[in-house]
């Protein structure tokens with residue numbers, strides 16, 4: 208590949224790969240997937256987000272198709288997270304309840320919980336660390352939630368959320384599952400699976416490769432469950448992470464849940480996570496074909512290329528977390544050995560997840576102008 212000299216940072220084949228639909232749907236049951244679609248597809252303003260084609264990039268990479276699911280158009284929240292937190296809020300609250308919901312967030316999940324609470328006229332408390340931008344905080348406040356800033360990182364904000372929620376009897380709507388906290392994160396993942404249900408109706412091409420961004424792994428696991436339920440053929444599943452926050456990569460490499468140390472946060476804030484969520488680990492440890500990590504280096508350039516129609520005939524608004532799948536795909540195509548190893552060729556129908564638009568407007572503008580230089 209001549210035009211884009213992108214490289215990935217690290218690549219790992221999963222030696223424990225063994226895809227089984229039954230196994231996946233044991234951890235994210237089929238009835239949860241069906242129910243989430245039934246509910247969310249009735250919400251006001253619901254429509255399937257566009258499945259675009261990165262046809263110009265496809266020509267350069269000599270594949271068959273590169274599909275791009277454009278979540279910048281998901282309700283008016285500009286990310287797939289609209290499907291998760293808001294849905295969990297709806298499921299756990301009964302009509303007429305006067306509960307208060309709470310959550311800790313890097314941005315998009317909290318916005319979804321706040322929006323879900325607003326839809327049902329519930330009170331909402333959102334906890335954020337010092338790394339969450341003012342723009343993201345203001346977006347959450349727009350939905351009437353109280354935002355509580357906590358010194359430290361995401362984990363510190365979660366701890367504070369847990370302590371105050373217990374004390375005040377608030378209902379925690381978290382997207383991260385642990386040994387004793389599974390149902391609500393499962394609901395959020397079930398919500399995400401709608402992307403795959405939509406895609407299964409938007410194209411009759413069999414997807415051969417799917418690139419899934421991961422933070423704690425909820426998006427990836429939700430979509431893998433969607434694949435198990437709705438796709439006729441199972442594509443190769445490629446997990447993409449920031450190289451500074453590669454907790455899925457390290458867990459798969461070490462064959463056990465691995466907590467990592469983040470020395471410097473990635474610009475891909477939503478994916479800057481140091482430990483996987485438990486249910487996603489159970490699903491992804493057997494269904495991931497390979498893991499790829501990417502640096503922050505080409506993010507701005509990729510945002511500009513999406514916007515300036517370098518990859519497709521249409522202009523696309525993709526935020527920082529929407530770019531690593533594209534960077535990983537180009538990086539892998541640039542490496543002849545890897546390209547061959549995972550069968551990226553003229554028959555490949557690749558699916559990329561454009562998981563967010565300009566959810567952080569200020570950061571988006573900065574990155575766009577940097578990428579155009």
Ligand SMILES: Cc1ncc(COP(=O)(O)O)c(C=O)c1O
Nearest residue numbers: 315422423424425426477528563
């Ligand atoms: C835009 C965006 N993309 C990807 C992710 C990663 O999702 P997960 O943490 O479920 O793996 C997040 C998480 O916040 C996000 O906000």
